Amino acid sequence: MGIFKQLGLREIINASGKMTALGASAVTDEIAQALKDAAQDYVDIDELMEFTGKVISESTGAEDGCPTCGAAAGIAISTAAVITGKNLSLIERIPNTAGLRNEIIVQKGQLVHFGASIGQMIQIGGGHVVEVGQANKVEQEHMEQAITENTAALLYVKSHHAVQKGMQSIEAMMEVAQRNGLPFIIDAAAEEDFQKYIAMGADIVIYSGGKALEGPTSGLICGKKEWMEACRMQYKGVGRPMKVGKEAMAGLITALRQYPLRTSNGEQQIARMTHLCNRLEAIAGLTCSIKQDEAGREIYRAQIQVNEQRAGISAEKLLHLLEAGNPAIYLRHHYVNVGILSVDPRPLLEGQEDIIADEIIRIVKGG
Numbered sequence: 001m002g003i004f005k006q007l008g009l010r011e012i013i014n015a016s017g018k019m020t021a022l023g024a025s026a027v028t029d030e031i032a033q034a035l036k037d038a039a040q041d042y043v044d045i046d047e048l049m050e051f052t053g054k055v056i057s058e059s060t061g062a063e064d065g066c067p068t069c070g071a072a073a074g075i076a077i078s079t080a081a082v083i084t085g086k087n088l089s090l091i092e093r094i095p096n097t098a099g100l101r102n103e104i105i106v107q108k109g110q111l112v113h114f115g116a117s118i119g120q121m122i123q124i125g126g127g128h129v130v131e132v133g134q135a136n137k138v139e140q141e142h143m144e145q146a147i148t149e150n151t152a153a154l155l156y157v158k159s160h161h162a163v164q165k166g167m168q169s170i171e172a173m174m175e176v177a178q179r180n181g182l183p184f185i186i187d188a189a190a191e192e193d194f195q196k197y198i199a200m201g202a203d204i205v206i207y208s209g210g211k212a213l214e215g216p217t218s219g220l221i222c223g224k225k226e227w228m229e230a231c232r233m234q235y236k237g238v239g240r241p242m243k244v245g246k247e248a249m250a251g252l253i254t255a256l257r258q259y260p261l262r263t264s265n266g267e268q269q270i271a272r273m274t275h276l277c278n279r280l281e282a283i284a285g286l287t288c289s290i291k292q293d294e295a296g297r298e299i300y301r302a303q304i305q306v307n308e309q310r311a312g313i314s315a316e317k318l319l320h321l322l323e324a325g326n327p328a329i330y331l332r333h334h335y336v337n338v339g340i341l342s343v344d345p346r347p348l349l350e351g352q353e354d355i356i357a358d359e360i361i362r363i364v365k366g367g
């Protein structure tokens with residue numbers, strides 16, 4: 001029996017993706033073992049932190065790295081680092097940055113909410129957010145004209161949460177930063193490519209450890225050595241209430257080393273989703289097919305089309321009842337308004353596709 005069930009909490013079947021609200025990722029046995037081993041042992045934390053920085057550097061191609069408790073902490077810590085550098089007295093003052101260069105330039109369509117707001121994370125690090133342009137249109141002049149003697153850095157948010165059209169590109173924003181001698185930071189929290197943005201020339205890049213990496217609750221910052229040293233030093237200041245433990249660092253190291261060895265399990269995904277579809281196709285009003293990810297990634301989801309007239313229930317109602325159940329089943333629902341629900345096989349534990357089929361069949365037959 002799982003720990004959460006033992007505690008009397010509702011069992012969750014996550015068929016929607018890597019959602020923080022549902023616990024992000026379930027790690028491999030090797031990562032779980034690393035978490036356990038670390039939890040039951042001692043280490044010099046500064047030495048472990050520097051070592052983790054080296055592993056981050058090997059995985060990303062960056063000069064150095066800094067482990068964090070998440071990408072959100074990565075934003076706050078990077079902001080503090082570009083404001084204070086390695087000056088301990090300044091580090092101990094954050095978030096009070098009176099009289100310091102503290103402005104962080106962000107494109108308006110990228111100042112988003114990922115579960116909390118990017119702007120707030122910048123402020124925790126002592127940054128003053130300077131948003132440029134409009135929500136759906138940013139020109140190069142907007143960025144250029146926002147730069148003052150108080151500018152500390154430019155931040156680009158690479159995310160599906162951000163407005164995708166009308167924004168200035170990474171290259172364009174980086175060019176403005178470099179021409180003005182300012183550090184360029186990228187929040188790439190959920191991105192799958194851990195080398196791309198460093199290779200492009202970004203000074204600081206931030207990732208989540210629990211999203212594409214499928215590691216424990218953790219995060220990482222990678223980039224230029226000077227900045228990474230300044231980031232690690234923030235644990236003597238504003239980083240303390242977001243400290244990253246020995247368990248998270250051990251798990252992060254293991255996840256980073258496993259990442260390039262990961263093999264595609266596309267065939268297994270297709271087999272599991274075909275099994276699910278075969279069971280659902282037997283029910284009047286449901287049609288089910290396998291659909292590859294819109295962005296062409298190795299994800300094969302089952303797409304369930306609910307015909308309200310024939311099934312006697314709408315896709316919305318079905319979604320709602322599945323979420324209210326015990327176990328609570330969370331499906332992907334971007335297209336629920338046109339009667340489509342999807343099952344993402346990646347987060348499903350063994351046999352959960354059958355529990356999902358059982359529940360859908362029970363609800364539809366009863367409804």
Ligand SMILES: *Cc1c(COP(=O)(O)O)cnc(C)c1O
Nearest residue numbers: 070071072114159189190208219
């Ligand atoms: C998820 C996310 C974060 C926060 O990541 P955590 O690891 O959960 O702290 C920050 N920025 C963006 C764009 C995100 O998608």
